[in-house]
Amino acid sequence: xxxxxxxxxxxxxxxxxxxxxxxxxxxxxxxxxxxxxxxxxxxxxxxxxxxxxxxxxxxxxxxxxxxxxxxxxxxxxxxxxxxxxxxxxxxxxxxxxxxxxxxxxxxxxxxxxxxxxxxxxxxxxxxxxxxxxxxxxxx
Amino acid sequence: xxxxxxxxxxxxxxxxxxxxxxxxxxxxxxxxxxxxxxxxxxxxxxxxxxxxxxxxxxxxxxxxxxxxxxxxxxxxxxxxxxxxxxxxxxxxxxxxxxxxxxxxxxxxxxxxxxxxxxxxxxxxxxxxxxxxxxxxxxxxxxxxxxxxxxxxxxxxxxxxxxxxxxxxxxxxxxxxxxxxxxxxxxxxxxxxxxxxxxxxxxxxxxxxxxxxxxxxxxxxxxxxxxxxxxxxxxxxxxxxxxxxxxxxxxxxxxxxxxxxxxxxxxxxxxxxxxxxxxxxxxxxxxxxxxxxxxxxxxxxxxxxxxxxxxxxxxxxxxxxxxxxxxxxxxxxxxxxxxxxxxxxxxxxxxxxxxxxxxxxxxxxxxxxxxxxxxxxxxxxxxxxxxxxxxxxxxxxxxxxxxxxxxxxxxxxxxxxxxxxxxxxxxxxxxxxxxxxxxxxxxxxxxxxxxxxxxxxxxxxxxxxxxxxxxxxxxxxxxxxxxxxxxxxxxxxxxxxxxxxxxxxxxxxxxxxxxxxxxxxxxxxxxxxxxxxxxxx
Amino acid sequence: xxxxxxxxxxxxxxxxxxxxxxxxxxxxxxxxxxxxxxxxxxxxxxxxxxxxxxxxxxxxxxxxxxxxxxxxxxxxxxxxxxxxxxxxxxxxxxxxxxxxxxxxxxxxxxxxxxxxxxxxxxxxx
Numbered sequence: 001x002x003x004x005x006x007x008x009x010x011x012x013x014x015x016x017x018x019x020x021x022x023x024x025x026x027x028x029x030x031x032x033x034x035x036x037x038x039x040x041x042x043x044x045x046x047x048x049x050x051x052x053x054x055x056x057x058x059x060x061x062x063x064x065x066x067x068x069x070x071x072x073x074x075x076x077x078x079x080x081x082x083x084x085x086x087x088x089x090x091x092x093x094x095x096x097x098x099x100x101x102x103x104x105x106x107x108x109x110x111x112x113x114x115x116x117x118x119x120x121x122x123x124x125x126x127x128x129x130x131x132x133x134x135x136x137x138x139x
Numbered sequence: 140x141x142x143x144x145x146x147x148x149x150x151x152x153x154x155x156x157x158x159x160x161x162x163x164x165x166x167x168x169x170x171x172x173x174x175x176x177x178x179x180x181x182x183x184x185x186x187x188x189x190x191x192x193x194x195x196x197x198x199x200x201x202x203x204x205x206x207x208x209x210x211x212x213x214x215x216x217x218x219x220x221x222x223x224x225x226x227x228x229x230x231x232x233x234x235x236x237x238x239x240x241x242x243x244x245x246x247x248x249x250x251x252x253x254x255x256x257x258x259x260x261x262x263x264x265x266x267x268x269x270x271x272x273x274x275x276x277x278x279x280x281x282x283x284x285x286x287x288x289x290x291x292x293x294x295x296x297x298x299x300x301x302x303x304x305x306x307x308x309x310x311x312x313x314x315x316x317x318x319x320x321x322x323x324x325x326x327x328x329x330x331x332x333x334x335x336x337x338x339x340x341x342x343x344x345x346x347x348x349x350x351x352x353x354x355x356x357x358x359x360x361x362x363x364x365x366x367x368x369x370x371x372x373x374x375x376x377x378x379x380x381x382x383x384x385x386x387x388x389x390x391x392x393x394x395x396x397x398x399x400x401x402x403x404x405x406x407x408x409x410x411x412x413x414x415x416x417x418x419x420x421x422x423x424x425x426x427x428x429x430x431x432x433x434x435x436x437x438x439x440x441x442x443x444x445x446x447x448x449x450x451x452x453x454x455x456x457x458x459x460x461x462x463x464x465x466x467x468x469x470x471x472x473x474x475x476x477x478x479x480x481x482x483x484x485x486x487x488x489x490x491x492x493x494x495x496x497x498x499x500x501x502x503x504x505x506x507x508x509x510x511x512x513x514x515x516x517x518x519x520x521x522x523x524x525x526x527x528x529x530x531x532x533x534x535x536x537x538x539x540x541x542x543x544x545x546x547x548x549x550x551x552x553x554x555x556x557x558x559x560x561x562x563x564x565x566x567x568x569x570x571x572x573x574x575x576x577x578x579x580x581x582x583x584x585x586x587x588x589x590x591x592x593x594x595x596x597x598x599x600x601x602x603x604x605x606x607x608x609x610x611x612x613x614x615x616x617x618x619x620x621x622x623x624x625x626x627x628x629x630x631x632x633x634x635x636x637x638x639x640x641x642x643x644x645x646x647x648x649x650x651x652x653x654x655x656x657x658x659x660x661x662x663x664x665x666x667x668x669x670x671x672x673x674x675x
Numbered sequence: 676x677x678x679x680x681x682x683x684x685x686x687x688x689x690x691x692x693x694x695x696x697x698x699x700x701x702x703x704x705x706x707x708x709x710x711x712x713x714x715x716x717x718x719x720x721x722x723x724x725x726x727x728x729x730x731x732x733x734x735x736x737x738x739x740x741x742x743x744x745x746x747x748x749x750x751x752x753x754x755x756x757x758x759x760x761x762x763x764x765x766x767x768x769x770x771x772x773x774x775x776x777x778x779x780x781x782x783x784x785x786x787x788x789x790x791x792x793x794x795x796x797x798x799x800x
Contacts, residue, residue: 074175088161089225090223126761296754318773329759395788395789520796521794
């Protein structure tokens with residue numbers, strides 16, 4: 001697997017995939033896409049990077065442990081539901097804060113926060129499983 | 140066709156709850172929220188193994204508090220409902236809390252809090268880094284969510300949440316027997332949840348809804364409440380939840396796995412996981428499908444009798460303390476199934492009371508057996524002995540627990556058994572009543588033998604009986620493990636649980652009233668349905 | 676349409692049960708993966724089928740312009756897929772670890788937690 005071509009191309013490929021995963025995540029509100037599928041793409045980017053350059057390199061590159069990423073995502077998801085407590089609405093009621101930026105309306109909202117949370121949970125959980133499997137292969 | 144629609148804004152108000160929600164109503168989702176956020180925070184703190192237990196115990200204490208508040212609110216206002224995102228049922232997911240759900244949720248959170256304390260000693264740095272505390276708190280999210288939700292598919296999701304956390308806890312140490320046990324546990328439980336999912340898909344195919352109250356209403360409007368399709372669904376659900384609850388023909392995963400993990404994990408599992416299955420049986424068969432329960436009552440009774448006997452005889456044949464206790468969990472499940480088989484208010488309140496009792500007593504027994512292991516370094520009955528001489532108070536506590544699990548007065552196991560036996564004979568199911576009594580008798584023998592061998596006799600097999608082992612020899616056997624016995628961390632949770640057992644035994648009125656309210660709410664679900672759909 | 680898919684679901688169930696009856700752990704896991712897919716498909720069929728009209732509301736509209744496929748089973752199946760996928764991944768790691776530790780993937784020989792000749796408890800006092 002570790003050919004020169006693959007090792008050279010893998011970092012660029014991974015970076016591109018992570019970028020694309022964020023695109024899929026953000027487009028998910030009104031069109032096909034979203035946090036889960038985006039997270040899967042990002043996790044497979046990390047897996048490819050791991051196959052090419054070794055698990056240790058991946059762990060160095062993402063700085064924090066994947067399970068901590070998943071924990072932060074879970075926290076974001078739960079917190080997104082709590083915001084409606086302050087507007088006297090039931091749990092998980094969506095809140096919208098549209099802002100105008102260069103004549104383009106950007107709709108910030110709690111579903112977006114929730115979706116980013118899902119993205120992080122999926123990235124963390126799946127990549128920690130993938131990294132665990134790759135680690136076993138090498139030893 | 141397209142012309143009938145316009146791009147104008149649609150009025151969704153008929154499908155939404157637009158009234159302001161008081162902050163107090165957030166108590167309905169608070170248990171799930173507290174444990175989800177707590178689990179997330181603990182997960183982020185995974186490196187900091189010193190702060191993690193403190194944080195987790197703080198969140199578990201908060202969980203006990205909000206569950207207590209929720210129970211008081213339910214007792215005060217009757218069944219309460221909150222819909223996610225304001226979408227009214229059957230469109231939105233509803234959390235509907237009645238006395239049954241709130242009671243079990245409170246007891247479960249107390250047990251989890253005790254386990255958090257106990258884990259300070261038994262779960263070392265490696266176990267903490269592998270995530271014991273985050274998994275414990277997330278497990279509680281699954282358990283509380285299952286008890287509080289009012290939507291069948293949501294129930295499935297909470298089942299999976301607690302299952303994935305339990306997988307994580309089961310393989311905490313990565314030892315050989317743990318992996319072996321976890322494979323059996325994992326595969327069997329995954330198959331069980333798949334059966335649950337098939338049943339849920341068929342329910343949706345028949346009724347077009349997944350809200351429990353909505354299904355209950357549509358079910359009551361049917362002419363034949365036990366037609367072929369419905370019976371198929373009922374049997375699928377029964378198989379799925381019997382697997383979860385470890386009832387007789389599908390019980391073998393429990394004795395294969397419950398003795399392998401860290402003792403505090405066994406304690407939590409024995410207390411909580413099987414009871415969630417029993418809760419689901421109560422909810423589905425008594426509230427939603429009463430017609431199918433009547434049609435299957437004989438099957439329930441047969442399974443209950445066989446489960447009671449399997450548990451009791453299995454316990455008699457074990458020499459490993461934890462495996463013996465695993466069989467006692469199964470025997471307890473048999474008693475609760477007996478209550479569901481009879482199905483009268485009396486029997487159901489007996490089953491609910493027994494569930495509460497079983498959650499507390501099984502956790503306490505596993506915790507006590509952990510202390511036995513710390514004192515003598517083994518779980519094997521043949522190598523135990525002389526513990527009475529070393530700690531009289533602990534011997535007394537163990538005897539209390541042994542009495543309670545056998546259903547002897549004056550402890551908490553006695554009252555639900557009285558209710559269950561009474562209801563079984565009143566319903567003409569003499570065999571079922573006799574099975575409960577026989578199982579209690581055999582449990583007494585098994586637990587009495589444990590007490591005599593581990594505590595009463597002078598020393599392990601091979602040593603002269605009646606001679607004091609002496610403090611010097613004791614430390615030699617226990618090695619370094621006895622260090623954990625010095626602090627209050629293992630004694631406090633055991634003390635709390637034993638105090639509850641004694642209290643429920645001497646003062647059963649409060650719990651009897653709670654379980655009767657829970658049973659009445661299941662048998663006559665008008666309050667439940669009204670809470671979801673408004674004036675009916 | 677429903678009939679055809681129902682037969683397919685039945686086939687999936689048959690294959691998964693056959694695989695799960697095997698004593699090799701890997702085959703059992705494959706059986707479980709197929710079982711999950713069979714269940715998902717049966718939920719999908721239970722929600723009734725509509726052809727070629729995805730439940731997506733066109734831009735600028737608030738309601739769909741024609742009869743669309745039922746979105747709820749799709750949501751349920753998506754949830755179930757996510758769950759069964761993550762469980763399968765976990766079980767795969769677990770089975771691999773168990774194989775490394777126990778040294779066999781034959782479930783009949785996995786007797787570490789329950790030793791074969793477990794002695795009886797002491798009979799007398």
